[in-house]
Amino acid sequence: MxxxxxxxxTNPSELNAVVDKARSASNFLKAISHExxxxxxxxxxxxxxxxxxxxxxxxARQAAVSQQLSRLRLEGLxxxxxxxxxxxxxxxxxxPKRVLEVVYDLFCHDN
Amino acid sequence: MxxxxxxxxTNPSELNAVVDKARSASNFLKAISHExxxxxxxxxxxxxxxxxxxxxxxxARQAAVSQQLSRLRLEGLxxxxxxxxxxxxxxxxxxPKRVLEVVYDLFCHDN
DNA sequence: CCAATATATCACATAAATTGAATATGTAAG
DNA sequence: CTTACATATTCAATTTATGTGATATATTGG
Numbered sequence: 001m002x003x004x005x006x007x008x009x010t011n012p013s014e015l016n017a018v019v020d021k022a023r024s025a026s027n028f029l030k031a032i033s034h035e036x037x038x039x040x041x042x043x044x045x046x047x048x049x050x051x052x053x054x055x056x057x058x059x060a061r062q063a064a065v066s067q068q069l070s071r072l073r074l075e076g077l078x079x080x081x082x083x084x085x086x087x088x089x090x091x092x093x094x095x096p097k098r099v100l101e102v103v104y105d106l107f108c109h110d111n
Numbered sequence: 112m113x114x115x116x117x118x119x120x121t122n123p124s125e126l127n128a129v130v131d132k133a134r135s136a137s138n139f140l141k142a143i144s145h146e147x148x149x150x151x152x153x154x155x156x157x158x159x160x161x162x163x164x165x166x167x168x169x170x171a172r173q174a175a176v177s178q179q180l181s182r183l184r185l186e187g188l189x190x191x192x193x194x195x196x197x198x199x200x201x202x203x204x205x206x207p208k209r210v211l212e213v214v215y216d217l218f219c220h221d222n
Numbered sequence: 223c224c225a226a227t228a229t230a231t232c233a234c235a236t237a238a239a240t241t242g243a244a245t246a247t248g249t250a251a252g
Numbered sequence: 253c254t255t256a257c258a259t260a261t262t263c264a265a266t267t268t269a270t271g272t273g274a275t276a277t278a279t280t281g282g
Contacts, residue, residue, distance in 0.1 A: 022146055022153075025218045029144030034270085035137040042133075051229060064271060066230055071269095085228045085279050098213050106206050107136045145240085162259060174242070177260055196249050196258050 031075040032096060036060055037068045040089075041096045042104075044078065048090035142186040143207060147171055148179045151200075152207045153215075155189065159201035 010018075032038055039058045043049055049057070055065050069089055072078045079092045091097060121129075143149055150169045154160055160168070166176050180200055183189045188207050192199045202208060 021219050022150055025214050026144055026146040026149050028218070029140055029149070029214070030269095033137055033140030033144045035133055036270095038137050038140070039133055052227095061272075062229075063231085063273080067270080070230075080229095082229095082278090085226095087229060095217050098217060099210065102209050102213050103136050103140070106209060107139070108132050141239095172242080173259070174244095174261090175240090177258095178240085181260075191259095193249090193259095196256095198259060 027075065028077075028095070031071060031077060032099065034068065034071075036064065037072055040065070040068060040072065041077070041091070041100060044089060044091050045097055045100060048081065048088040050086045050088050052086065054089070138186065139188075139206065140210075142183060142188060143210065145179070145182075147175065148183055151176070151179060151183065152188070152202070152211060155200060155202050156208055156211060159192070159199040161197045161199050163197065165200070 032041060036058055040054055043054060043057050051062070051065060051069065054069070055062055058065070060068075069078065069080075072089075073080065077092055077096050078089045081088045081090065143152060147169060151165055154165060154168050162173070162176055162180065165180070166173055169176070171179075180189065180191075183200075184191065188203055189200045190203045192201065
């Protein structure tokens with residue numbers, strides 16, 4: 001059952017902890033709720049991709065993709081790796097994957 | 112593994128289907144990524160609540176809570192039930208719950 | 223060093239989301 | 253019908269997010 005139950009006599013520090021967690025979760029969800037960023041993350045589930053590859057995969061311009069990756073990077077969701085001129089991105093941990101699995105199950109199953 | 116792999120020779124109708132699903136998922140995630148709405152949904156997991164109860168639970172004003180509920184209602188995430196003067200809201204299905212469970216696990220476990 | 227390629231950043235314009243105050247609606251009680 | 257209470261809606265102001273074009277940085281090859 002998600003999140004502790006909050007009542008009138010939940011003490012302040014406990015309440016702050018809950019609000020902080022809600023804010024973190026909210027930021028994370030905002031980061032992945034953008035259509036382009038969501039697609040990028042989905043593509044990264046199957047392995048790292050270069051920026052150019054992602055541009056093609058989601059049919060968006062270089063600057064847009066770079067900014068979307070920038071946001072995901074700042075949010076700690078992806079990690080860049082340079083190899084020569086190209087930069088490859090991969091998922092930083094399984095947080096996005098865990099959520100994407102559920103979302104995929106809810107929105108993409110059959111039909 | 113989330114989402115079908117898209118390549119240069121994915122046919123147009125298949126591609127549209129994927130983009131549509133991504134848009135749905137994106138809208139859903141946007142709806143739940145707002146801090147106030149996230150808290151509301153969390154509280155509804157444990158059962159239906161009146162608007163006034165929610166106002167107290169998340170310490171927000173009447174108009175704000177009502178607007179947040181309105182958004183969730185339009186997005187199909189919650190369902191209102193009138194009983195006299197008060198209106199009780201409950202989760203429309205287990206979509207939000209499914210996602211919240213993962214988010215709770217990722218952001219609220221221990222510490 | 224110079225040109226070419228890959229990526230990042232910036233500044234701006236626009237669009238979308240959010241808030242707050244005021245007002246409206248629906249319901250029960252008298 | 254009138255009042256009080258619970259909730260919803262509206263509108264303007266503000267904030268935040270996003271895409272675009274131009275420009276900057278880093279790397280490789282010649």
